[in-house]
Each structure stands twice: as C-alpha cells, then as structure tokens.
Amino acid sequence: MELRKDPITRSWVMTGDDPAESSPRPESACRFCPDSRDSTQVIAALPSASGWSARSMVHPTPLYHIEGEPGRRGDGIYDRMSSVGAHEVLVENPRHDRQLWHASDDEIGQFLRLAAERILDLKRDPRIKYVSLYKDYGPNAGQEFSHPTSQLTATLFVPRRVLYELRAGREYFQAKERCVFCDILAQEERQASRVIEARGDYVALGPYAPRVPYETWIIPRNHEASFERTGLSKPGLRTNLAALLRRTLQRIRTVTESYHLVLHTSPNSLHPSKTLGYWKTIDDDYHWHIEIMPVLAAKARSYTFKEVYYSPVSSETAVKQLREAKIDG
Ligand SMILES: [Zn+2]
Numbered sequence: 001m002e003l004r005k006d007p008i009t010r011s012w013v014m015t016g017d018d019p020a021e022s023s024p025r026p027e028s029a030c031r032f033c034p035d036s037r038d039s040t041q042v043i044a045a046l047p048s049a050s051g052w053s054a055r056s057m058v059h060p061t062p063l064y065h066i067e068g069e070p071g072r073r074g075d076g077i078y079d080r081m082s083s084v085g086a087h088e089v090l091v092e093n094p095r096h097d098r099q100l101w102h103a104s105d106d107e108i109g110q111f112l113r114l115a116a117e118r119i120l121d122l123k124r125d126p127r128i129k130y131v132s133l134y135k136d137y138g139p140n141a142g143q144e145f146s147h148p149t150s151q152l153t154a155t156l157f158v159p160r161r162v163l164y165e166l167r168a169g170r171e172y173f174q175a176k177e178r179c180v181f182c183d184i185l186a187q188e189e190r191q192a193s194r195v196i197e198a199r200g201d202y203v204a205l206g207p208y209a210p211r212v213p214y215e216t217w218i219i220p221r222n223h224e225a226s227f228e229r230t231g232l233s234k235p236g237l238r239t240n241l242a243a244l245l246r247r248t249l250q251r252i253r254t255v256t257e258s259y260h261l262v263l264h265t266s267p268n269s270l271h272p273s274k275t276l277g278y279w280k281t282i283d284d285d286y287h288w289h290i291e292i293m294p295v296l297a298a299k300a301r302s303y304t305f306k307e308v309y310y311s312p313v314s315s316e317t318a319v320k321q322l323r324e325a326k327i328d329g
C-alpha cells in the first residue's frame with residue numbers, strides 16, 4: 001500500500017492491492033480483552049485498581065508503520081510516498097460489553113485522558129504532521145472490532161477535511177480577528193434552535209448545514225486549539241465532556257446504531273511545517289471539536305447525490321428529536 005496525492009483536490013489517498021481485503025480473517029477470541037493470549041504490543045496504559053482502565057496497542061494490521069523512510073517523491077506531475085506513520089487501537093474499557101454510552105463518566109474520562117496523552121506523545125515525532133482519533137461503530141460504519149475501541153493514526157500529512165478547516169479558520173481570523181468556531185457557538189447559543197445540550201463548558205449541537213441527518217458536533221465553550229492541552233490540564237472539564245459524550249451517543253442511538261466519530265484537533269505545532277503556513281495564528285484561529293456522523297442505512301445512497309451533500313432531515317428537526325430522546329441519564 002502507498003499514499004498517492006490527487007493533484008487537483010490535494011487529498012492523499014491510500015491505495016494498492018491489499019491481499020487482506022480479498023481474504024478477511026475471521027475474528028476469533030477478542031484480542032483486546034485483558035486475558036487475551038493473542039494481543040498485540042501495549043504502547044501505554046492508565047492504571048486502575050483492577051489493572052488498567054484504558055490502554056493503547058499497536059493495530060494488528062496497521063495502515064501506517066513507524067519504521068522506514070517516507071520516500072516522498074514525484075511521479076511526473078504526481079506525488080507519492082510510502083505509508084510511514086503510526087496506527088494504534090485505543091481500548092476504551094477493559095470490559096468487552098462496556099461501550100462509551102454504557103460506561104461511567106470516570107471511565108470515559110480515563111479514555112479521553114489516554115487519547116490526549118497518546119496524541120501529545122506522537123506529536124513529539126517531528127515527522128508527524130497530524131494525529132487523528134476516530135471511531136467507526138456499527139455494521140454500516142465499517143466497525144472493525146467488537147471490543148469498545150477507537151483508533152488513532154499519526155500521518156505525515158494533514159487530512160483534507162482538517163486542512164479545509166485550518167484554511168477557513170485562518171481566513172476568517174484574518175478578516176475578523178475572531179475564531180469562527182467561537183462565533184458559531186455564540187450564535188448557536190443565542191438562537192438555541194440547534195443546541196442539543198450543554199454540560200459545563202461543552203456544547204452539543206446540530207450544525208447549520210449538516211452533511212448527514214443528525215450530524216452532531218461537540219465543542220468546548222472556552223477557546224482552545226488543541227484537545228490534548230485541554231485533556232491533560234483540566235481534569236474537571238474532562239468529566240463534563242465525558243458525560244456529554246455519553247449522553248449524546250445515547251441520543252444518537254435512538255435514531256441509528258451506526259456512526260462515525262472523529263476528533264478534530266490542531267496539527268503538530270510542536271514541529272511547524274515550513275511549507276504549510278497556518279502556524280502563526282493557529283492558537284487563535286483553530287478550535288478543537290468532535291464530529292459525529294450517524295449512518296442511516298436507508299438513506300445512505302442520498303449522501304453524495306450529485307456530489308453535493310444531501311441531508312433530508314434539517315438540523316432543527318434532528319436537534320428537537322435528539323433533545324427529547326429518552327436516555328438513561
Ligand atoms: Zn474484548
């Protein structure tokens with residue numbers, strides 16, 4: 001497998017003929033349960049009275065490898081490089097049946113802390129430009145393991161969607177000297193029609209222009225570009241974020257089982273890139289957040305209708321329904 005860059009959209013694509021795709025291995029005993037004999041190398045773990053509360057492991061079939069040279073090179077007008085980076089599985093909970101929406105706020109808080117520690121650690125590598133944390137859950141979202149897990153990839157490039165956000169955030173800041181995310185949050189809280197719930201300094205809302213029905217963002221009220229800085233410095237806030245994340249996922253699960261979740265945080269500003277010029281104001285113009293994209297099986301075909309997002313439920317209607325959803329508490 002290798003990375004190739006689309007010269008028009010400038011997105012990197014991982015491509016190649018993967019033998020694993022044609023003969024998927026059946027999942028035997030869970031390799032992420034504490035007593036597994038088939039587990040991969042543990043990278044980091046947070047201790048608890050009974051052993052560990054959350055831990056990170058090498059992905060059993062990693063997309064990115066930490067060893068080797070990126071070998072970034074031209075191919076006529078094209079760019080390519082080998083898939084150097086890191087790919088980890090974050091085990092959210094030692095218990096096989098304890099998904100985020102069933103876990104205690106303390107357990108979710110530990111998972112968030114581990115995520116923050118791992119992101120910070122990977123960013124110490126000057127080659128790494130971005131660290132993505134994501135979770136695919138459910139049969140229609142490409143879920144990989146049944147154990148409660150998220151995944152983390154560290155890449156030598158910034159993913160396209162984040163790059164769009166960084167550029168847009170910088171342009172907005174240049175024009176107004178304000179953070180676009182702070183401005184969105186202020187207007188949403190004033191209008192209140194798309195706010196699902198606020199918990200301490202965190203707000204869950206439906207975006208004004210959703211890409212999919214029931215799309216939900218979780219944004220901190222206090223301006224901060226980097227999730228890992230928040231996650232490590234303010235343990236009190238972590239419990240509020242944990243509760244809001246748990247309750248929001250419970251709400252979404254009243255609509256559909258499958259969803260994608262992704263954390264958008266600032267790129268590696270410990271080692272600024274000379275070619276990408278968004279570093280100077282990044283602490284002012286970027287604002288970390290979580291995006292949740294529910295997958296509604298019946299409507300999946302419409303999403304890319306004519307390559308314009310087509311979302312047949314308005315955010316106002318979706319938010320009303322999610323707000324009123326019966327959840328456990
Ligand atoms: Zn398990």
Ligand SMILES: [Zn+2]
Nearest residue numbers: 179182223287
């Ligand atoms: Zn902001």
Ligand SMILES: [Zn+2]
Nearest residue numbers: 165264289291
């Ligand atoms: Zn985002």
